Amino acid sequence: MSDSRLHLFDLNREAIEGLLARRDVAPWRASQILKWLYHQRELDVACMTNLSKSLRGEIAALTDAQLPEVLEERVAADGVRKFLMRPIGLGVSQAIETVLIPDGSRNTLCVSSQVGCALGCTFCATGKQGFSAHLRTADIIGQAWLVQGRLKELGDSRGITNVVFMGMGEPLLNFEPVMRAVDLLLDDCAFGLANHRVTISTAGLVPGIDAMIGRTSSSLAISLHAATDELRSQLVPINRKYPISRLLASAKAYLGSLGPRRRLTMEYTLIRGVNDSIQDAKALVKRLADVRCNINLIPFNPIEGSDFERPIMRSIRDFQRVLLDSGLASIVRKTRGDDIDAACGQLVGGVQAGRSTIRTQSFASEQIPTVAVAGSFA
Numbered sequence: 015m016s017d018s019r020l021h022l023f024d025l026n027r028e029a030i031e032g033l034l035a036r037r038d039v040a041p042w043r044a045s046q047i048l049k050w051l052y053h054q055r056e057l058d059v060a061c062m063t064n065l066s067k068s069l070r071g072e073i074a075a076l077t078d079a080q081l082p083e084v085l086e087e088r089v090a091a092d093g094v095r096k097f098l099m100r101p102i103g104l105g106v107s108q109a110i111e112t113v114l115i116p117d118g119s120r121n122t123l124c125v126s127s128q129v130g131c132a133l134g135c136t137f138c139a140t141g142k143q144g145f146s147a148h149l150r151t152a153d154i155i156g157q158a159w160l161v162q163g164r165l166k167e168l169g170d171s172r173g174i175t176n177v178v179f180m181g182m183g184e185p186l187l188n189f190e191p192v193m194r195a196v197d198l199l200l201d202d203c204a205f206g207l208a209n210h211r212v213t214i215s216t217a218g219l220v221p222g223i224d225a226m227i228g229r230t231s232s233s234l235a236i237s238l239h240a241a242t243d244e245l246r247s248q249l250v251p252i253n254r255k256y257p258i259s260r261l262l263a264s265a266k267a268y269l270g271s272l273g274p275r276r277r278l279t280m281e282y283t284l285i286r287g288v289n290d291s292i293q294d295a296k297a298l299v300k301r302l303a304d305v306r307c308n309i310n311l312i313p314f315n316p317i318e319g320s321d322f323e324r325p326i327m328r329s330i331r332d333f334q335r336v337l338l339d340s341g342l343a344s345i346v347r348k349t350r351g352d353d354i355d356a357a358c359g360q361l362v363g364g365v366q367a368g369r370s371t372i373r374t375q376s377f378a379s380e381q382i383p384t385v386a387v388a389g390s391f392a
């Protein structure tokens with residue numbers, strides 16, 4: 015297939031309408047095309063029989079329907095499924111990971127937005143890997159399309175109920191492709207998810223958060239991890255550019271654009287002896303006193319090449335108690351899928367001769383009892 019063709023899965027409703035307008039075709043036909051692609055799962059334009067034959071011919075000549083390629087699927091003991099996928103036009107060494115987390119009535123999909131990540135957070139496996147490529151919209155929405163198909167095959171009629179941009183990469187550094195994928199996740203003729211069921215997680219790209227205002231209505235999660243700039247800059251180097259006060263101001267402005275019923279999610283990875291003391295908890299309470307948010311405490315997931323450790327359960331609970339006693343909604347996120355390295359921060363897309371890199375670290379999920387499921391997955 016020629017590279018000059020448009021990829022149908024890169025196109026949100028607006029882009030399809032633009033394509034149609036240039037052919038004097040009414041915009042409502044975009045709904046039909048979207049439904050063929052996402053509801054009927056029809057990849058062949060020639061089979062989209064409610065479009066005129068000539069329109070089908072024109073679209074078919076201009077476009078293709080490429081998707082990422084699933085290289086491997088692994089299932090963890092707790093039912094979490096990790097998919098290794100080769101993005102369109104990239105080699106297997108640039109594979110990405112997508113994680114499906116079934117939990118009660120939900121099927122949450124954790125998608126990647128980039129191959130690797132440039133932000134170098136010191137506790138994150140993806141960050142240690144460095145940046146290698148941006149994903150296109152077709153790669154991002156393609157992760158959801160492919161897993162939706164897999165769920166159908168498995169007889170799971172719920173399909174994907176929630177999507178979180180918490181896989182590999184910093185979504186706001188790949189802004190437009192990510193936004194177009196979010197458009198499709200929210201579009202009734204595509205995935206039709208409610209806006210609070212799609213969450214973009216950012217390490218704190220202030221210009222990206224500002225640009226979300228008026229562009230989308232998805233939920234926003236901030237990877238905070240520290241209450242002081244001194245500590246946060248060590249853990250999340252982008253904090254040197256966009257310190258906590260600026261970050262929270264932008265996050266609050268975005269929340270303001272969503273109306274009074276929505277909340278932000280603050281992610282706080284708890285690392286033993288680094289940010290898990292009672293003092294740290296009190297500083298966090300102070301910092302978030304005027305922010306409408308839920309706090310997700312993520313027990314650190316060990317990664318190769320890092321001396322950081324997960325705190326013991328007792329100190330996680332003590333930390334959480336300080337937040338709860340101050341009226342801050344907080345949950346301890348379940349550690350899921352870690353026997354296949356599918357937990358937060360463990361995604362590296364490693365491929366060795368077509369198989370994902372299997373490391374020996376494994377932590378029983380039972381080690382970390384939980385209060386509830388992740389708020390950002392709500």
Ligand code: SAH
Pocket residue numbers: 131135137138139179180181182183184185215216217236237281282283312313314315316317358359360
């Ligand atoms: N780049 C985005 C989204 C991907 S990371 C971001 O940073 O928000 C998803 C979440 O996993 C982030 O909150 C991140 O800080 C956290 N995380 C990264 N490495 C981790 C690790 N080793 N243990 C626990 N959480 C981790």
Ligand code: SF4
Pocket residue numbers: 131132133134135138139140141142181182183184216217237
């Ligand atoms: Fe990138 Fe997020 Fe990992 Fe930081 S935590 S290195 S922003 S993927």
